Amino acid sequence: MAFLPFYISRHKQLKIVIVGGGYAGIAALVTFLRYMPDVDITIVDPRSHHLKITHLHETFRYPLQDFLIPFSALERRFGCRHVCAMLSPQEETLRQWQNDKFLVVNGEILEFDYVLVTSGSAVAKMDKAENVFDLDDFMAIPGSKLLSNRLDTSKKDEQFISVIGGGATGIQFLFEIAHFLRRQKIEGKLRLIHGMDRVLNQFTAGFSAYAEARMSDLDIDFHPNTYYYGQEGDSIFLETNGTGQKFSLPSTISLLFLGKKTETLFFTNVFGQVMVERKPLQNIFAAGDCSVYQSLGSDTLTAQSAVRKGKLAARNILRHSGSFKLLEPYLHRDLGYVISLGPADAVGWLALEGNVVGGMPALMIKELVEAQYDLLLTGIDTYLI
Numbered sequence: 001m002a003f004l005p006f007y008i009s010r011h012k013q014l015k016i017v018i019v020g021g022g023y024a025g026i027a028a029l030v031t032f033l034r035y036m037p038d039v040d041i042t043i044v045d046p047r048s049h050h051l052k053i054t055h056l057h058e059t060f061r062y063p064l065q066d067f068l069i070p071f072s073a074l075e076r077r078f079g080c081r082h083v084c085a086m087l088s089p090q091e092e093t094l095r096q097w098q099n100d101k102f103l104v105v106n107g108e109i110l111e112f113d114y115v116l117v118t119s120g121s122a123v124a125k126m127d128k129a130e131n132v133f134d135l136d137d138f139m140a141i142p143g144s145k146l147l148s149n150r151l152d153t154s155k156k157d158e159q160f161i162s163v164i165g166g167g168a169t170g171i172q173f174l175f176e177i178a179h180f181l182r183r184q185k186i187e188g189k190l191r192l193i194h195g196m197d198r199v200l201n202q203f204t205a206g207f208s209a210y211a212e213a214r215m216s217d218l219d220i221d222f223h224p225n226t227y228y229y230g231q232e233g234d235s236i237f238l239e240t241n242g243t244g245q246k247f248s249l250p251s252t253i254s255l256l257f258l259g260k261k262t263e264t265l266f267f268t269n270v271f272g273q274v275m276v277e278r279k280p281l282q283n284i285f286a287a288g289d290c291s292v293y294q295s296l297g298s299d300t301l302t303a304q305s306a307v308r309k310g311k312l313a314a315r316n317i318l319r320h321s322g323s324f325k326l327l328e329p330y331l332h333r334d335l336g337y338v339i340s341l342g343p344a345d346a347v348g349w350l351a352l353e354g355n356v357v358g359g360m361p362a363l364m365i366k367e368l369v370e371a372q373y374d375l376l377l378t379g380i381d382t383y384l385i
């Protein structure tokens with residue numbers, strides 16, 4: 001059993017419920033097992049599979065199945081239990097759980113010592129016509145199939161594909177689609193609609209310049225400062241930011257990448273304990289995209305932060321259950337972020353946000369980061385910090 005500083009076990013087998021088996025939940029699971037191999041863990045998640053969501057845009061090249069790991073396989077690998085259910089606790093429920101030390105799922109009473117909520121964040125939604133899709137659709141149907149079903153491959157006149165949202169997710173999908181159309185020799189005109197003046201506007205200008213130059217190489221039309229407000233038949237309705245001028249364009253299929261909903265966020269203290277009315281719930285922790293840590297650490301909606309928060313919350317739960325109750329503050333800073341631009345290109349930052357890297361070096365960093373997470377899924381934790 002590995003050594004965890006400031007943790008002296010009280011030799012009680014802990015019962016842990018993890019709500020959500022995504023990146024933060026899996027990172028916590030592996031961490032618990034590392035320091036307490038006989039821990040009793042139940043993962044509550046409405047899906048039957050853990051989804052390696054950071055690869056979702058690659059389903060234009062690879063089967064969706066490649067990025068799904070059945071929870072039944074994780075049960076066998078890690079000796080945990082998966083309960084297929086959705087729990088969407090509000091603050092009052094969390095306070096109730098803290099008092100009761102049990103929760104009810106599918107009519108079953110689950111007793112626990114600690115709960116860790118890692119339910120991620122939901123995809124922002126708009127009303128959709130039948131030829132409009134969003135991230136949730138790609139979680140059910142591979143990108144290649146979704147486009148092939150909708151586009152007429154024999155058509156010689158142009159079909160239009162509109163990608164809405166030029167943030168990290170929208171851009172990763174945009175480039176995969178551009179390459180997919182080329183590989184499949186589909187006559188399709190691709191365009192990006194984005195509400196801001198440059199793509200990837202949450203990053204430094206170097207990111208935008210690199211990505212926009214590649215978009216131009218691939219003949220992708222870019223409509224900056226433009227809002228999408230609906231689709232009817234094969235027309236998309238848009239509005240220019242600032243002037244309010246409304247117009248429409250032909251669009252055979254539209255793909256919405258509007259970001260995440262931030263309504264179910266749990267505010268925690270610096271150790272990951274959920275705060276309700278400014279007091280920490282001692283046995284209820286949160287990590288990943290659904291959490292906001294009141295600390296100096298990175299609160300970005302990234303897999304890196306989710307993994308680091310999940311690991312920290314698990315370590316702190318163990319310490320809290322031990323003799324000292326001396327917890328560790330969350331101080332992790334993201335070391336970089338890479339956005340893929342199709343199968344052979346990427347742009348990202350490394351060490352400092354202004355340190356922009358493009359092309360093969362960026363792609364290699366991304367591969368390394370993904371490989372590190374794949375190892376974690378086998379139970380091997382190579383994250384140094």
Ligand SMILES: Cc1cc2nc3c(=O)[nH]c(=O)nc-3n(C[C@H](O)[C@H](O)[C@H](O)COP(=O)(O)OP(=O)(O)OC[C@H]3O[C@@H](n4cnc5c(N)ncnc54)[C@H](O)[C@@H]3O)c2cc1C
Pocket residue numbers: 019020021022023024025044045046047050051053054055056057085086087088118119120121135169172287288289290301302303304305306338339
């Ligand atoms: C296409 C794409 C590419 C990305 N690429 C990168 C990247 O390259 N690098 C990076 O750092 N980040 C990337 N991200 C962001 C990253 O994936 C997220 O920040 C990360 O997955 C957050 O981890 P999480 O555990 O908080 O949530 P998730 O991984 O989303 O997991 C949440 C889990 O909770 C479950 N759940 C949801 N609601 C409930 C409920 N009510 N009850 C129980 N369970 C529930 C879900 O089924 C899911 O299994 C990408 C995201 C997308 C969509």
